[in-house]
Amino acid sequence: MFYEESNKNQFKRAFLGPFTLDNRSQTLKLGNALIKVEPLIFELLVYFVLNPGRVISRDELGEKIWQQEFVDNNSINRAISELRRILSHESLPENVIKTHYRKGYSFNLDVRFDPLNLFSAMSLEIPHLNRQNIQLFFLASLLIILQLVIIF
Secondary structure (H helix, E strand, O other), X not given: OOOOHHHOOOOOEEEEOOEEEEOOOOEEEEOOEEEOOOHHHHHHHHHHHOOOOOOEOHHHHHHHHHOOOOOOHHHHHHHHXXXXXXXXXXXXXXXXXXXXXXXXXXEXXXXXXXXXXXXXXXXXXXXXXXXXXXXXXXXXXXXXXHHHHHHO
């Protein structure tokens, strides 16, 4: 799953080891403790979460996160260092964000999305349930059951 501007809000919550990332409230928690993350670093984290294990070039980060064609190396270095600092935890490996020499970075942490995200994603594709839709659903179900009874 690759990040696109339209997809960045496609999940509500993700679990990254001991961390919980809430994309709607733009918060990161370690247990119950809220961790302060500046907006740019949060966007970077979301980008990595949506692209786990994939090597992401500096140019791509500049284009997608900074939304510029050229971004100073120091800006990217600072952001990556800050994100590494935030994600440092005794239960996690040191190379949560791995540097690939002359290629870019990869996010090497198992990401689990909240199962309720499925319902959120599905609700975008399924018409809203209203009285008429529920009645049609039950009517269709009843017709299917009647056909099965007649056949057997």
